[in-house]
Amino acid sequence: MLTQEQNDALTRTSAGTPGGKLLRSYWQPVALSTELPPGGVPVSVDVMGEELVLFRDDQGRLGLLDRHCCHRGTDLSFGRLEDGGLRCLYHGWLYDVTGCCLEQPAEPKESTFKTKVRQRAYPVVEKAGAFFAYMGEGEPPEFPNYDFFTYPHEHLHAAKVFVDCNYLQANEGNYDPGHVGFLHRTFEADRRPGLKFGNLHRVGVPETDEALIEPEETPRLETENTDFGLRIFQLRSGGEGRKYVRVTIFGMPNFSVIAGPQGGDGHIGIWHVPIDDYTHWRWHFALRRDAPLDATSRVVSSRKNSNEYESEFRLRRKKANRYLQDRSTMNQNYTGMGPNFNTHDAFATETQGPIQNRTREHLATTDVALLAARKLMLKAIDDVKAGREPLGVLRDPAKNDYRLLCSFDVLAEESIPNTDLVHLIAERAAVAAG
Numbered sequence: 001m002l003t004q005e006q007n008d009a010l011t012r013t014s015a016g017t018p019g020g021k022l023l024r025s026y027w028q029p030v031a032l033s034t035e036l037p038p039g040g041v042p043v044s045v046d047v048m049g050e051e052l053v054l055f056r057d058d059q060g061r062l063g064l065l066d067r068h069c070c071h072r073g074t075d076l077s078f079g080r081l082e083d084g085g086l087r088c089l090y091h092g093w094l095y096d097v098t099g100c101c102l103e104q105p106a107e108p109k110e111s112t113f114k115t116k117v118r119q120r121a122y123p124v125v126e127k128a129g130a131f132f133a134y135m136g137e138g139e140p141p142e143f144p145n146y147d148f149f150t151y152p153h154e155h156l157h158a159a160k161v162f163v164d165c166n167y168l169q170a171n172e173g174n175y176d177p178g179h180v181g182f183l184h185r186t187f188e189a190d191r192r193p194g195l196k197f198g199n200l201h202r203v204g205v206p207e208t209d210e211a212l213i214e215p216e217e218t219p220r221l222e223t224e225n226t227d228f229g230l231r232i233f234q235l236r237s238g239g240e241g242r243k244y245v246r247v248t249i250f251g252m253p254n255f256s257v258i259a260g261p262q263g264g265d266g267h268i269g270i271w272h273v274p275i276d277d278y279t280h281w282r283w284h285f286a287l288r289r290d291a292p293l294d295a296t297s298r299v300v301s302s303r304k305n306s307n308e309y310e311s312e313f314r315l316r317r318k319k320a321n322r323y324l325q326d327r328s329t330m331n332q333n334y335t336g337m338g339p340n341f342n343t344h345d346a347f348a349t350e351t352q353g354p355i356q357n358r359t360r361e362h363l364a365t366t367d368v369a370l371l372a373a374r375k376l377m378l379k380a381i382d383d384v385k386a387g388r389e390p391l392g393v394l395r396d397p398a399k400n401d402y403r404l405l406c407s408f409d410v411l412a413e414e415s416i417p418n419t420d421l422v423h424l425i426a427e428r429a430a431v432a433a434g
């Protein structure tokens with residue numbers, strides 16, 4: 001349970017708020033590469049309550065500017081791409097990608113006023129099929145060298161989906177493993193043994209052994225503090241003398257990594273980025289290390305073929321249609337809302353309310369990771385207020401190494417320490433990467 005003040009600090013993210021300053025201390029995804037291909041037209045993007053325009057100038061340079069012209073506020077996303085910048089249609093002021101005003105053609109020739117104004121501009125880079133922006137103060141930190149950003153694009157799938165609630169409650173679902181056996185449960189007869197989210201690693205047991213676990217068995221949770229956030233161990237019995245360990249990641253402040261349905265060896269990086277305090281984008285970067293992610297992989301094809309999406313970025317089932325719940329199908333799956341995990345998660349978190357009232361919750365044993373994450377976030381908000389660098393903001397390029405930031409499932413001999421498992425699997429990933 002949080003106080004109202006703590007809940008506000010964590011969930012309010014517009015410019016100048018404590019939570020907003022925290023989120024702005026890190027690079028955040030703001031648009032997909034497919035939304036702004038080379039030669040494409042300017043794109044409106046809304047991030048943390050700020051209205052921005054993303055564009056490529058006539059040299060191909062990337063810019064992310066305040067969408068409202070600093071002269072008198074006209075929308076620059078309608079502007080002309082010419083003369084090394086983006087030109088406002090109202091009086092022709094021209095801005096470059098850094099926000100410098102290059103021309104004010106309606107002003108007297110001798111005027112130097114253009115040197116005195118500046119359009120707000122944020123650094124932006126293109127990585128792994130998306131554009132990432134730094135919207136904080138001062139110099140941007142190092143761009144984190146997560147493995148999603150280092151593989152060829154055939155191994156990656158970047159996507160986003162609209163979620164109709166505050167970012168935090170949806171992100172908290174990523175480190176709440178207790179819900180998986182309920183919300184996402186299926187009663188299909190062909191359910192395979194083990195969890196089968198992705199590749200099952202084996203350490204100290206034969207390579208062919210399957211995990212003898214009950215997917216609905218609630219795991220025991222342990223957390224480990226790291227320099228990026230938390231490593232979360234979900235521990236289950238894996239049969240006689242064995243354990244089944246699933247490792248997931250909470251990365252400060254709105255990032256998680258989950259061994260997901262990418263197939264083969266890999267994992268999925270997830271960011272929940274506020275559009276405003278009541279809606280957000282769930283960003284998803286799936287990486288398959290051992291093979292390209294072709295169109296038949298579940299993570300790619302579920303988007304293209306599924307009738308669970310009403311458009312590229314929006315789910316068909318939503319609050320307004322009660323998630324099309326069909327109670328006659330509740331003998332097939334737990335929710336009666338079809339097979340799509342994103343839909344289940346959207347239902348569970350959107351119906352908590354636009355901003356979950358955390359002064360009325362009753363946290364239990366399964367919420368230990370969530371509590372640990374909130375503790376880190378509240379401490380980081382205090383750090384930012386006091387002018388200190390929050391956890392996970394990286395300034396030293398020599399430390400830009402995230403090989404141990406990985407999520408996986410492993411069946412292991414019981415006596416092997418969990419930390420050893422992390423190192424072993426990370427080594428395998430490094431070998432797979434060549």
Ligand code: FES
Nearest residue numbers: 069071072088091
């Ligand atoms: S409002 Fe943009 S140039 Fe006047």
Ligand SMILES: [Fe+2]
Nearest residue numbers: 173180184345
């Ligand atoms: Fe979920």
